[in-house]
Amino acid sequence: MTNRLALRADLLDITADPGLSSVDAPSVRFDPDCWLLVEDGRIAGRTRETPGDDWDKRDFSGRLLLPGFIDTHVHCPQLDVIASHGEALLPWLERYVFPAERRFEEAVAAREGADRFLDLLLAHGTTSAVVFPTVHKVSVEALFQAAAGHGMRLITGKVLMDRHVPDYLSDDVVSARADCIELIERWHGRGRAAYALTPRFAPTSTPAQLSMAGELLSRYPGTYMHTHVAENRDEVGWVASLFPEARSYLDVYASHGLLNERSMLAHGIWLDDADRALLADSGAQVAHCPTSNLFLGSGLLDWARLQAAGVGVSLATDVGAGTTLSMVRTLAEAYKVQALQGVKLTAWKALYAATRGAARALQLESEIGSLDVGATADLALWDWAHGPLAQHRDRLARELHERVFAWMTLGDERNLVSAWVAGTERWRRA
Ligand code: GUN
Numbered sequence: 322m323t324n325r326l327a328l329r330a331d332l333l334d335i336t337a338d339p340g341l342s343s344v345d346a347p348s349v350r351f352d353p354d355c356w357l358l359v360e361d362g363r364i365a366g367r368t369r370e371t372p373g374d375d376w377d378k379r380d381f382s383g384r385l386l387l388p389g390f391i392d393t394h395v396h397c398p399q400l401d402v403i404a405s406h407g408e409a410l411l412p413w414l415e416r417y418v419f420p421a422e423r424r425f426e427e428a429v430a431a432r433e434g435a436d437r438f439l440d441l442l443l444a445h446g447t448t449s450a451v452v453f454p455t456v457h458k459v460s461v462e463a464l465f466q467a468a469a470g471h472g473m474r475l476i477t478g479k480v481l482m483d484r485h486v487p488d489y490l491s492d493d494v495v496s497a498r499a500d501c502i503e504l505i506e507r508w509h510g511r512g513r514a515a516y517a518l519t520p521r522f523a524p525t526s527t528p529a530q531l532s533m534a535g536e537l538l539s540r541y542p543g544t545y546m547h548t549h550v551a552e553n554r555d556e557v558g559w560v561a562s563l564f565p566e567a568r569s570y571l572d573v574y575a576s577h578g579l580l581n582e583r584s585m586l587a588h589g590i591w592l593d594d595a596d597r598a599l600l601a602d603s604g605a606q607v608a609h610c611p612t613s614n615l616f617l618g619s620g621l622l623d624w625a626r627l628q629a630a631g632v633g634v635s636l637a638t639d640v641g642a643g644t645t646l647s648m649v650r651t652l653a654e655a656y657k658v659q660a661l662q663g664v665k666l667t668a669w670k671a672l673y674a675a676t677r678g679a680a681r682a683l684q685l686e687s688e689i690g691s692l693d694v695g696a697t698a699d700l701a702l703w704d705w706a707h708g709p710l711a712q713h714r715d716r717l718a719r720e721l722h723e724r725v726f727a728w729m730t731l732g733d734e735r736n737l738v739s740a741w742v743a744g745t746e747r748w749r750r751a
């Protein structure tokens with residue numbers, strides 16, 4: 322029997338790239354007080370008429386229904402060290418992150434960590450993610466198993482790092498290759514799981530390990546590549562000294578076969594014009610992590626230059642350098658990072674980069690990130706305003722952009738009412 326669910330709310334999604342700063346964007350699709358129809362976990366349509374008795378109807382009039390957010394770069398094991406004081410990237414990794422990641426060598430801890438992480442993503446309205454686990458195979462297994470249990474679209478893969486890390490976190494090319502192959506063959510394409518070759522960043526992999534990752538990326542169709550690039554100036558200098566033959570940090574990845582249209586590179590702050598052209602030509606994507614970049618003092622993303630070069634940018638929390646799992650707060654911080662550079666990021670572009678734009682970057686636009694007919698019903702329902710100040714501001718909004726911008730600037734996970742994954746409600750506010 323067909324499973325029929327109808328949700329009444331203010332429906333909002335973005336149908337195409339609205340550009341960085343144009344408030345008058347034709348790609349904004351807003352249907353206030355409308356029923357979204359979900360059949361067998363997929364979006365089947367929308368209607369203003371009340372659906373018939375064969376629909377399970379839930380009336381959320383006056384609330385905002387969006388596609389679930391896609392967090393395109395986040396670290397599962399780093400929930401334990403979010404909000405750690407006083408360091409920039411490289412010493413922060415040594416002092417806080419590496420000891421925390423060690424705990425995931427143990428299967429029970431990895432499983433508990435994965436469950437906690439995915440429950441928290443849903444509690445923040447995020448229904449899909451591109452995730453760093455740890456170097457340990459069990460940490461990847463744990464994430465894939467937990468995601469399958471929640472029915473979530475998840476992209477992850479064993480972190481590769483065979484130098485410049487403590488011995489307890491180090492792998493080697495031969496064992497890492499065998500682990501990757503085993504994990505790819507078990508998980509890639511199973512349900513909603515997909516595998517990402519995941520070198521941590523250029524300094525922690527030997528050239529031989531980067532080449533191995535490039536080889537597997539081309540050998541296994543549909544796999545992704547997920548890493549960090551050009552986040553911090555000390556890091557960029559370190560990469561230049563480790564890879565003197567490379568033209569740039571990004572070129573290290575390109576020259577090891579790691580740049581293609583399924584590559585997701587976090588940060589991309591310290592790039593030049595040649596790098597931006599290389600990203601555009603390869604189709605690789607930058608995951609912008611504003612709360613992380615501000616927290617670690619890494620720098621300000623030049624989104625306007627990336628946009629002008631034709632490089633896709635999606636949004637990400639980058640917890641635990643990022644200071645929140647809330648994509649709503651991430652949208653607000655992205656606005657501020659652009660404001661510091663004189664760019665007026667619209668709510669439309671910010672929303673796009675956290676939904677359909679991210680899905681497009683992952684080549685999953687027909688599945689996630691929108692309210693299109695045929696898309697999987699990964700949805701999040703929000704209060705337009707939480708608390709008296711936001712409610713006051715919401716009442717004064719005269720047009721839609723003003724209202725959505727106030728929502729993203731003042732809102733957070735407390736605005737979330739419910740989250741659905743493939744049409745099943747997986748989180749509901751108590
Ligand atoms: N570069 C290499 N590893 C990391 C990490 O864990 N977090 C961030 N923000 N940058 C990195």
Ligand code: ZN
Nearest residue numbers: 394549587639
């Ligand atoms: Zn990161």
